[in-house]
Amino acid sequence: MTAYAIAHLRPTDGPVPEEVFVYMERIQETFTPFGGRFLVHGTTVEVREGEWPGALVMIGFPSMPEARSWYDSPSYQALLPFRTNHIPGDLVLVEGVGPDYDAGETARGYREAQTGA
Template sequence: MSAYAVARLYEVKMGPEIVEYLRKIDATLAPFDGHFLIHGDPVERLEGAWSGDLIMIAFPDKDHARKWYESPAYREILPLRTGNSKGDVILIEGVSRDHKAPDILG
């Protein structure tokens, strides 16, 4: 099942370290077949409050996503982001194409 690394980042200090992070992250994704689905485009807020930038990276499965996040290559550049932004990051599995909302009821 596909899995996703999802981040909501805010208070991003755009500077040399973030630029370096952005230039290096794609190379860390490639060995784990990861690619960006969403990368901080301005949102159209329909309900509630929203702040920050949304980033979503797709992987073949949760194992690939976890191995990417824990990889030495990503761990090397991670402080470039965490030292220059605040945010929340999660890994989450997707659902099948035929998933229906009541399926979560068991």
């Protein structure tokens, strides 16, 4: 099942530190060995509900084990502080759903669990 690394990075005031540019230049080489590829990066976020200060980055992986292996890899862990020391944000790893996923079936399961039926 496909997995995703999703980051919500928030803006900061002032010039972008050199380490952030280095992070951007090197990140792709850290996830390529794990089958990762950018799905969203450097594009405008169109907010339709709520607020979204900052940027969205999405990287797709063949599966959750590859996503975890990338994040935990020595090459990414060495690079990670170049971003986290300068840009606040959140990053999650999440598994996707398959092509036959049905939200209605999920709702029925939740409803049954809630009502005890």
